Amino acid sequence: MIVLRAKKVKFEVTYINLQQRPDWFMEISPRGKVPVLKVNDEVLFESNAIAEYLDEVVEPRLHPEDPIKRARNRAWTDYLPDFTPALSAVYYTKSRKVTAEAIKAAPDALAKLETALKERGNKGPYFNGKKICLVDAGYAPFFQRFMYVDSKLKTGLLEQFPLVKAWADALMASSVVKGSVVDTFYEEFEKNLKRRGFWVAELFENKAAAAE
Numbered sequence: 001m002i003v004l005r006a007k008k009v010k011f012e013v014t015y016i017n018l019q020q021r022p023d024w025f026m027e028i029s030p031r032g033k034v035p036v037l038k039v040n041d042e043v044l045f046e047s048n049a050i051a052e053y054l055d056e057v058v059e060p061r062l063h064p065e066d067p068i069k070r071a072r073n074r075a076w077t078d079y080l081p082d083f084t085p086a087l088s089a090v091y092y093t094k095s096r097k098v099t100a101e102a103i104k105a106a107p108d109a110l111a112k113l114e115t116a117l118k119e120r121g122n123k124g125p126y127f128n129g130k131k132i133c134l135v136d137a138g139y140a141p142f143f144q145r146f147m148y149v150d151s152k153l154k155t156g157l158l159e160q161f162p163l164v165k166a167w168a169d170a171l172m173a174s175s176v177v178k179g180s181v182v183d184t185f186y187e188e189f190e191k192n193l194k195r196r197g198f199w200v201a202e203l204f205e206n207k208a209a210a211a212e
């Protein structure tokens with residue numbers, strides 16, 4: 001969604017309930033996961049493959065022109081499946097004890113990203129400098145969720161990594177990122193935490209009670 005928005009592509013979104021995936025969705029999504037992109041009669045799946053496809057067919061190019069930089073961008077996007085569990089382990093858990101352990105473990109993954117940002121050869125605010133790119137699009141949704149929980153949990157994790165913190169703040173301030181989720185996103189996210197029995201849901205409960 002971030003890539004589509006950054007490129008100002010006209011698109012339609014169909015949201016599905018992942019608890020009750022419709023048959024039509026299961027027929028087009030080989031892994032039963034979102035997102036999928038339908039282009040006329042063709043269906044693409046996997047966020048990276050979709051983002052790369054969009055970058056090839058729709059201007060402006062979000063990948064760097066320089067092949068070395070482009071390869072590094074791809075490599076840091078490939079790092080996502082290693083990185084994101086380090087953050088989500090902090091809040092996708094049923095006990096404070098596991099959260100405390102995850103907070104202790106997370107700096108390793110964040111330190112790698114801090115080094116990447118140090119070595120990227122620009123001052124930001126985004127991964128490649130002034131223009132949002134595919135690496136930004138990959139990481140933003142994960143920072144969005146983590147930072148929302150962290151506004152209550154206050155782990156201090158991002159604060160230990162100033163370049164990561166500045167990057168994540170820039171992504172959250174970006175209108176492309178902000179508009180990539182529905183208005184009720186945080187409400188739905190909180191509900192989802194509660195439904196899945198994650199203890200951090202209780203951090204949001206007072207607010208929910210006050211609104212009722």
Ligand SMILES: N[C@@H](CCC(=O)N[C@@H](CS)C(=O)NCC(=O)O)C(=O)O
Nearest residue numbers: 018031032033034035045046047048
């Ligand atoms: N590597 C996939 C991961 C997709 C993914 O895990 N999507 C989640 C939602 S963000 C999902 O569909 N979860 C449902 C499930 O795993 O059953 C991609 O980047 O597209």
